[in-house]
Structures are given as C-alpha cells and as structure tokens.
Amino acid sequence: MNARERAAWKQKLEGMRREALGKKPVRIEPNRKDATDTGVADEDAQALSEMLQAIGSQRNKGQAERIARIDRALQKIEDDPDQFGLCDECGEKIAPKRLELMPDATLCTECQGARDPRRGTTRKKLTDYR
Numbered sequence: 001m002n003a004r005e006r007a008a009w010k011q012k013l014e015g016m017r018r019e020a021l022g023k024k025p026v027r028i029e030p031n032r033k034d035a036t037d038t039g040v041a042d043e044d045a046q047a048l049s050e051m052l053q054a055i056g057s058q059r060n061k062g063q064a065e066r067i068a069r070i071d072r073a074l075q076k077i078e079d080d081p082d083q084f085g086l087c088d089e090c091g092e093k094i095a096p097k098r099l100e101l102m103p104d105a106t107l108c109t110e111c112q113g114a115r116d117p118r119r120g121t122t123r124k125k126l127t128d129y130r
C-alpha cells in the first residue's frame with residue numbers, strides 16, 4: 001500500500017470517527033421509583049424501563065467499541081504505516097473487500113473467525129428450555 005492510499009484510508013477513518021462521535025449516546029432514563037404507585041401497571045412500566053436501559057447501554061457500548069476500533073486503526077497508520085492493511089495476527093494482507101467494508105478491521109477474516117469461533121452460535125437452542 002502506498003502513502004497516497006494510506007492517506008485516503010486515514011481520511012476515511014477520520015470521517016467515520018467524526019460520524020460515530022456525532023451520534024449522541026442514547027439517553028438512559030432513570031428508573032421510576034415511586035413508593036405510592038406500586039400497581040401492576042407500574043410494574044410493567046418498570047420492566048419496560050429496565051429493558052430500554054439495557055438496550056440503551058448496549059447501544060452506547062457498541063458505539064464506544066466502534067470508536068476504539070477506529071482509533072486503533074488510525075494509530076496503526078500513524079505508528080506503523082507499513083502494517084496498515086495487514087492482519088495483526090498473521091501479517092497477511094487483509095482482503096481489500098473486507099477493508100472496504102470495515103476500514104477499522106485489524107484482523108483478516110480467518111484470524112477474526114479463529115478468535116471468535118462461536119460467534120452467532122451462542123444462542124440457546126429451543127430444546128435447552130425443555
């Protein structure tokens with residue numbers, strides 16, 4: 001990869017970072033704590049509020065991780081320009097298609113797969129609940 005290509009990736013990553021930072025964190029509403037109002041409807045509201053909080057913090061976490069990944073890629077361009085576009089694990093070239101989709105990728109598809117072998121299969125089977 002030459003310096004000009006690298007500069008283009010850097011620009012792209014910086015744009016992604018700005019975009020990720022521009023998205024405000026999801027506001028997390030505090031739990032309703034009203035001692036005088038403890039009907040069934042309020043229990044439902046409480047459950048809903050807890051669910052929304054879980055979703056909100058999950059989303060914020062995803063956003064923070066994304067920014068951290070982008071920062072890591074930018075740092076790599078800065079510190080070790082020759083390594084950008086190469087897998088952190090095996091040193092092989094990351095497929096251009098993959099880099100195109102995820103400029104912040106620091107692992108090739110194989111190493112990512114090896115690091116995350118159970119990805120997508122963690123969901124419990126229906127039979128586990130019988």
Ligand SMILES: [Zn+2]
Pocket residue numbers: 087088089090091092107108109110111112
């Ligand atoms: Zn690799």
